[in-house]
Amino acid sequence: MLTILGTVVSLFLILIILIRIPRESIGLSSFANNSDLLGSPGSAQRFLDILTVSGILVYFSIAFQLNVQAH
Numbered sequence: 418m419l420t421i422l423g424t425v426v427s428l429f430l431i432l433i434i435l436i437r438i439p440r441e442s443i444g445l446s447s448f449a450n451n452s453d454l455l456g457s458p459g460s461a462q463r464f465l466d467i468l469t470v471s472g473i474l475v476y477f478s479i480a481f482q483l484n485v486q487a488h
Contacts, residue, residue: 426476430473
C-alpha cells in the first residue's frame, strides 16, 4: 500500500514539474496570462511552489518509511 502511494506521489510530482511555466517561453507565459488558467501568474507560481514542496516532503517521508520497513 505504501509503495503504491509512493508511486502516485512521484507521478504527481512529475506532473507538477511539467505544469510549471518556464519564464523564458514567451508563448506559454502569454497563454497563462491571457487564460488565467491558475489565477494570476504570481499566485499560481506560489501555489505550485507550495504544492511541490509538500509533495517532496510526503515523498521523502514515504521513502524513509519504506527504507525502515525493508531493514
